[in-house]
Amino acid sequence: MVISDPEMETTAKKKQNAEAIKSNEISKYVKNQEDFEFQYWEQCRHLSEKELVALLSHDNFNLSLEAAKALLLIGGSKVIKLAQADSYNNSYKRRALAAFILGQIRLNTKEEKNSLKILYDLALNDQSAIVRSYAVLSFGQRYKGIKNKNLDSLLALAQKTILDKSFKVRANTAIALSMFDYEVSIPLLIKLLKDTHSEVKNWAAFAVNVNGYDTPEIRNCFVLLLKENNFDVRYEAITGLAKRLNKSVAQLIIQELSEDKIDDRMIELISYLRDDSLLPVLYQIKDKFGSSKKLNMCIENLEKLKVKTKFTQ
Known part of the structure; x- marks a missing residue:
């Protein structure tokens, strides 16, 4: 028997309402910015x-x-x-x-x-x-x-700008490095993954993922980034680990998918893991929120994988 705590329920409700209001305000702000830009x-x-x-x-x-x-x-x-x-x-x-x-x-x-x-x-x-x-x-x-x-000049510049006191400069350095598949830049990106600012870490993780870089230190950095409060940073870290078939992030994906608002990007990450044990979670999401193209595709792929696995055992 579960005894409910009215005060805790009220606090939780207030938190949900505050987060919903914040989400709506952010959406309105983004839309207004796009309208102004147009x-x-x-x-x-x-x-x-x-x-x-x-x-x-x-x-x-x-x-x-x-x-x-x-x-x-x-x-x-x-x-x-x-x-x-x-x-x-x-x-x-x-x-x-x-x-x-x-x-x-x-x-x-x-x-x-x-x-x-x-x-x-x-x-x-x-x-x-x-x-x-x-x-x-x-x-x-x-x-x-x-x-x-010859990317040596870009590398020489980045070696200095990753130390800039402005997080905007450091973040844009990561973006600049993301444009090239240049493994010599990995040590610089690792430094940026350990930056103090979430925006810098987000773009550094993006640069690593978009170029498919993979080293033990990169994986260690991604594991540490899983604890970030910033969703975009967590998403890039989960993406990096999921693409590297790190099954330990499955629970984190489920946790993200348990929120009231589903981000399609998290659905896509389940496809990377190729783990058919996550099918029940996807069925629950479909029952609760309805179908979507990405959700249906992910379910279909994992169902095929489950059948294939069954016949090869």
């Missing part, structure tokens, strides 16, 4: 080059960023020269936008060489963390477009 883009996409350049100095940085995106589409030597000149502008916003443009605009060989030099310097020496974070990411994006690239 409005800014609509405002920019029909403007002339001169009008777009003027918007780079607008007080609203997000509007300026959309103007920079529109200038990227225009391209050409005039925009390139503007971005290179703005890299030395007194305004940190203009320097950040210059780094953004130089990371993605089409360049010839000479312009490429000059732009990489500018981005390298901004990433290491600019006083603004925003500028440094844009610059290190753009440096990585710039290298992504180079044929027969």
